Amino acid sequence: MNDSLLSSWVEWTPALLDGLWTSLQLTGGSLAIGIPGGLLLALLMSGRSRVVKAVAIVLVEIGRGMPALVVLQLVYFGLPSAGLTFGPFLAATAALALTTAAYTSEILRAGLQAVPAGEVEAAAALGMSHRDSLRYVVIPQGVRVAIPALLGFSIQIFQATSLTFTIAVPELLGQAYSIGAATFRYLDVLVLAGLVYLAVVLPAGSITRLLERRMGRHL
């Protein structure tokens, strides 16, 4: 640890923070598209039609069985040959959103199942339609139960944005790698990038655990 390392770190920080901003945007975009997708899949999986249920389960199993890196490369390098071309950022968002939908569907399904059956019966007894009881009774409570697990998953997706380096998205790792390539000081800059990831992941993890305990008190 000497002055030159510290001054280099100070010099590189703005570029890495730019990268971090891109990583966070990717995380936000994937979650904003993926979680509603996951909720839809969860509703289909707990639906009454057997065919729909089977299709949803197969989709989720495939989505969770594929490594995120494979999905990413498939969307970016594979889909253009099928006539669908995305830019790196869009491809990254689409791929991570697909992974998010598959994983969060299981989290949300568990949340929806945690809503007592008596509440659904009560809603029916009050003359609510199936759709209304989902909209006003099951979904609001089920999603609330799922929030800590969803936050935990969001942290994982934030970490997974580092994979988009492979399709040339200028996120945190991408920025660190270009600095490394320009200065030949890979170790110094990659360690700084690692610290930036930790600076996001560790506090986020503590907040998630805190929330989990808080919510656990009332449920």
Place this chain on the structure above:
Amino acid sequence: MSHLHAVLLGVPWTLAVMLAALAIGAVLAVPLAAARRSRVAPLRWAARLAIDVLRGIPPIVWLFIIFFGLGDKVLRLGPFQAAVLGLGLISAGYLAEIYRGGLTAVHKGQWEAASALGMGRADAMTRVIGPQAFRVALPGATTYAIGLLKDSSVVSTIGVTDIMARASQDARSTSSGLTPFLLAALVYIVLSGPLAWLSRTMDAKLRARVAR
């Protein structure tokens, strides 16, 4: 068909990376979990910090730090060695928490009963607590192993010729974009099938043996 062949060439490397990393992780996680539960507070904090750092930095960043960063001057490693070392260390962090969960799940009374029978701490650990903790930790560990199989695809970024690397090579050289990636996805899904089955049967067997 040639696409499938190209992708299958990567299977031994994917499995080798995953199994070697898992082996390293399973061993290193033992002292880490023990330190995490130690009665010496600084040891506990150090273990906690190590686990947080191992799990908090994305795998691909760890691999780059080891392969490009350390490989630059400190320690020269081939892609495979760097991949196994990186994923092995990360696995140690995750497995340590899984082991700890297993140990915590064993009722305190078991320790008391063991000591009332005159067993030392080591004996109690290996004969009474350990076997019960193992049963609790097993499903978590196999789930982690399945996750590791998929996460091992990141080793393609440092030049290990695993399933992922073979698929993208094939896609580039034959310019037939979609097929190689879909096949790679299929191979990963097929490989994780037996693992999931193994985990379920082992769990059921162990459960039957201790069930009351």
